[in-house]
Amino acid sequence: MKTVLIVLLLAFAARPQASAQTEPAPETTDGFLLLDQTRTKTGRDFYDLFFKHWSARQADSDTLETPLPVERHPPDDAVLLIEELPSPGTGNLIRISLDDRPVWQRFVPARYEALEGEAAEAVGLVAEQIKIYFESVEKPEESESG
Secondary structure (H helix, E strand, O other): OHHHHHHHHHHHHHOOOOOOOOOOOOEEEOOEEEEEEOOOHHHHHHHHHHHHHHHHHHHOHHHOOOOOOHHHOOOOOEEEEEEEEOOOOOOEEEEEEEOOEEEEEEEEOOOHHHHHHHHHHHHHHHHHHHHHHHHHHHOOOOOOOO
């Protein structure tokens, strides 16, 4: 009887626990892994709007002046991380990083209409930073001869 109880307790303890707040699955878009590290509704709204504008820009990349350099991504997928630091009164700080390098950071308001403009602007600026990043990765460092 004790053995059965111990086996049941071990089986129950080994079962994965469901958490109250599950972390959303990362989304991939044409070689970029887009991670959501937001904590509030405002942050989640920003992430959703950013993803909407990012996807639209990817679809229209052949007609843009600064297309996203999807065809030139490094062998490992590049990681775009959107993280949020909530701060009462001043808006929430949203930071977007490309492979652990901050490329965009701003305090954003909670109003949805203002968030939409911020997200659209962020996509354009992040796309420019990605282009600069890939150009610097592609160029071999010139060794100094002396």
